Amino acid sequence: MPALIRAALAKDIPAINRIYGHYVETCTCTWEEHEKELISTNAFARRDPKHPLLVAEIEGEVVAWGALSAYSLRSGWHPTVEDSIFVHTKHQGKGLGRQMLTALVNQAQLLKYQSVIARISGDQPASLGLHHTLGFKEVGRIHAAGKKFGQQLDCVYLQLQLAEPKP
Numbered sequence: 351m352p353a354l355i356r357a358a359l360a361k362d363i364p365a366i367n368r369i370y371g372h373y374v375e376t377c378t379c380t381w382e383e384h385e386k387e388l389i390s391t392n393a394f395a396r397r398d399p400k401h402p403l404l405v406a407e408i409e410g411e412v413v414a415w416g417a418l419s420a421y422s423l424r425s426g427w428h429p430t431v432e433d434s435i436f437v438h439t440k441h442q443g444k445g446l447g448r449q450m451l452t453a454l455v456n457q458a459q460l461l462k463y464q465s466v467i468a469r470i471s472g473d474q475p476a477s478l479g480l481h482h483t484l485g486f487k488e489v490g491r492i493h494a495a496g497k498k499f500g501q502q503l504d505c506v507y508l509q510l511q512l513a514e515p516k517p
Contacts, residue, residue, distance in 0.1 A: 353406040355453045365412035378471045381496045413441040416450040429464035464513045472504030486510045
């Protein structure tokens with residue numbers, strides 16, 4: 351059964367936090383080291399509509415989420431957003447990441463962003479491959495930028511240019 355991609359609702363917050371919490375504890379796909387509530391009800395209510403939070407739902411269950419976030423809080427960066435995607439482990443390998451990233455790129459285009467950035471741990475070939483498949487280009491790499499589980503990690507920067515920069 352295909353997933354329904356939709357805007358997240360307040361009732362989805364526990365599922366979003368569970369999915370993210372699993373990766374905090376088990377994976378280098380996020381460099382967060384201590385499980386914490388990713389999003390609270392208050393933060394959800396204050397979320398800027400220019401930074402959508404989406405979920406993938408199958409048979410009423412939230413099985414993935416994705417978001418576009420400000421790349422930087424400095425105003426000059428406003429044409430650029432950063433994507434985040436997390437898929438429940440039992441639903442990996444079914445195309446949900448691609449479906450979610452496609453939806454996020456579509457949202458970025460509708461919101462008139464110029465580019466989408468991804469910061470991906472260098473030891474995450476599936477995430478890197480997904481982004482490359484949808485046209486993201488590697489634009490930089492910071493070697494040994496972070497550390498998790500005692501492992502030095504590279505940070506790979508990828509960019510999808512959506513529109514030509516305006517002078």
